[in-house]
Amino acid sequence: MLQGNRRGKGKTVLVAGGAGFVxxxxxxxxxxxxxxxxxxxxxxxxxxxxxxxLTNHPRFRLVEQxxxxxxxxxxxxxxxxxxxxxxxxPQYQADPVHTMMTCVAGTGNLLALAERHAAxxxxxSTSEVYGDPAEHPQREDYRGNVSCTGPRACYDEGKRAAxxxxxxxxxxxxxxxxxxxxxxxxxxxxxxNDGRIVSNLIVQALSGKPLTIYGSGMQTRSFCYVSxxxxxxxxLMDVTPNPGMPVNLGNPGEFTINELAxxxxxMVPRKTVIVYRPxxxxxxxxxxxxxxxxxxxxxxxxxxxxxxxxxxxxxxxxNSLGGRVRRVAAPRRPRNxxxxxxAPAQS
Numbered sequence: 363m364l365q366g367n368r369r370g371k372g373k374t375v376l377v378a379g380g381a382g383f384v385x386x387x388x389x390x391x392x393x394x395x396x397x398x399x400x401x402x403x404x405x406x407x408x409x410x411x412x413x414x415x416l417t418n419h420p421r422f423r424l425v426e427q428x429x430x431x432x433x434x435x436x437x438x439x440x441x442x443x444x445x446x447x448x449x450x451x452p453q454y455q456a457d458p459v460h461t462m463m464t465c466v467a468g469t470g471n472l473l474a475l476a477e478r479h480a481a482x483x484x485x486x487s488t489s490e491v492y493g494d495p496a497e498h499p500q501r502e503d504y505r506g507n508v509s510c511t512g513p514r515a516c517y518d519e520g521k522r523a524a525x526x527x528x529x530x531x532x533x534x535x536x537x538x539x540x541x542x543x544x545x546x547x548x549x550x551x552x553x554x555n556d557g558r559i560v561s562n563l564i565v566q567a568l569s570g571k572p573l574t575i576y577g578s579g580m581q582t583r584s585f586c587y588v589s590x591x592x593x594x595x596x597x598l599m600d601v602t603p604n605p606g607m608p609v610n611l612g613n614p615g616e617f618t619i620n621e622l623a624x625x626x627x628x629m630v631p632r633k634t635v636i637v638y639r640p641x642x643x644x645x646x647x648x649x650x651x652x653x654x655x656x657x658x659x660x661x662x663x664x665x666x667x668x669x670x671x672x673x674x675x676x677x678x679x680x681n682s683l684g685g686r687v688r689r690v691a692a693p694r695r696p697r698n699x700x701x702x703x704x705a706p707a708q709s
Contacts, residue, residue, distance in 0.1 A: 374438060376400045376481075378429050378472055379445035381408030383551050384486070384544075387592050388443055389413060393421055400435060404428040406460075407448045412551050429468035430460070439479040441599055444472050445486040447521075451514065451642065452557035458516035465520025466527070473531050473539065482538040484599045485528045487608065489545040489649060490518045499616075499650040502543065502608045513643055525608065532606065540598050540605065545612025545651045549588030549671060550678035560585065560672075563623055564679045567630040577641030579620035584650045586613040587671035590664035597660040605659050612651035613664040625669060629676045 375392050379385040380401030385408065389399050398421040401413055405426065416422045427433060429446045447464045448454040454461040469485065476483040492500045493508030508518045528539040548560040555565075566573050594611040623636055656662045 372396055372398075373440035374398045374400070375441040375443065376402060376435060376439050376475075377443045377445065378402045378468075379408060379447065379486075380443075381405060381410060381413045381424075382445060382449075383412070383549075383553070383556075384547060384588060384591060384595075385443070385445040386412035386551055387549070387588050388445070388595065389416060389422070391592050391596060393419060397421070399423070400425060400437075400439075402427055402429065402433065402446070404446075407453050407553070407556075409551075409553070428464075429471055430463050431471070433471050433475055435475070435479075439475070439481040442472055442476045442481050442483045443486070443595065443599065444469060444484065444524075446472070447486075447517070449488070449517075450556045450558045451517075452555075454517040455513055458513075461516040462520045465517070465524045469524040469527055473527060473537050476537045476539070477531070482599060483528070483531075483540065484595060485524055485539065485541045486595070487525050487541050487543045488517070488521050489543055489610070489612065489651065490514065491522050491525065491543060492646075492649075493518060494646040495648065498648050499614065499652040500610065501652040502610055502655055532604070538604055541608040542595055542598050543608050543610045543651075544591065545586055545610065545649065546583050547586045547588055547591045547612075549675050551588075552675070552679075554679070554683070559583065559619060559622065560675065561679070563626045564630075564672075564676055565683065567626050567632065567634050568676075568680055568683050570632045570634065572635050572637040573623050573627070574637055574639055575619050575623060576639050576645065577619075579623070579636075579638065580618050581641075581645070581647045582616045582618050582649060583622070584613050584616055585622070585668050585671070586611070586664050587666035587674075590666050594656060594660065594662045594664075597662050598656075601660055605655075607655075609656050609659065610651040610653050611656055611662075612653065613668070614651055614653055615668060616648075616650045617668065622668075625672055626676065629673060630680075 380389050381403035392399050400423045402425045492506040497504045531537040532539045552561040
């Protein structure tokens with residue numbers, strides 16, 4: 363029988379993929395509000411450095427395990443966040459079979475764990491379920507334009523299958539499952555070599571290398587700072603009643619890749635040039651979320667402008683790479699994220 367989780371502070375929360383970029387920030391935020399956190403990670407793409415400052419915390423426990431294997435926890439659980447999957451094309455295409463199995467078998471194992479503990483479950487899905495969208499901006503009722511046989515299918519179709527599992531378990535009243543469709547997210551603790559556009563351009567700029575843009579650079583993306591995303595994920599997990607449908611989480615501000623590159627160049631005091639390379643197969647041309655559902659159901663909207671968030675991110679990468687940056691306007695530090703809170707992820 364479906365049961366809700368305990369509300370308020372003092373919950374026990376499992377974060378699968380908790381040593382990753384987003385997962386480690388969720389661990390920080392949960393501990394900060396008084397929860398106990400069990401971080402599960404295989405370190406295939408996660409980094410021990412991301413959670414090293416937490417290892418001596420009395421309410422933090424680290425479990426090294428692949429979610430594709432059977433998982434059990436020897437204590438009651440109230441919530442499970444599933445972020446256990448490589449999330450950038452070079453990483454998820456490096457072992458596409460394992461990527462698919464992480465999405466399907468791994469999510470199945472975590473849903474079974476949630477059922478055993480009557481824990482609420484949040485699935486970190488992705489805007490990639492929309493593929494190269496023919497609808498703009500993307501609403502949650504848009505069914506997408508996804509190639510099921512292309513090089514991105516292991517991730518795109520894997521995440522779509524994971525969503526189907528979640529909603530089947532919800533309809534069967536076996537798990538209180540929620541699904542967030544995450545759009546491009548950036549911030550401190552991104553891996554320098556993860557192949558994402560923000561980290562690629564920042565690392566290239568700080569290293570004095572040409573900035574690589576694939577295609578014409580006129581393709582668009584929306585970029586959400588990590589503290590905003592974490593706030594949205596936690597709001598979706600905690601909202602009552604369960605929305606019973608997927609919720610987009612992202613920043614609706616839309617920028618071309620050329621605009622992003624120019625912003626990063628303005629923050630790094632090194633002269634760099636831009637080079638253009640062929641666009642990868644199935645790479646989306648336009649990507650921007652409609653966040654009306656998140657605003658209505660969660661009272662959530664992003665608050666960190668791109669220039670501000672890039673400033674924090676460039677500063678963090680500069681510290682980790684030993685470079686220098688041109689200071690940008692830096693108002694208040696975003697909630698849940700402190701640039702100096704953890705050591706930089708290692709490439």
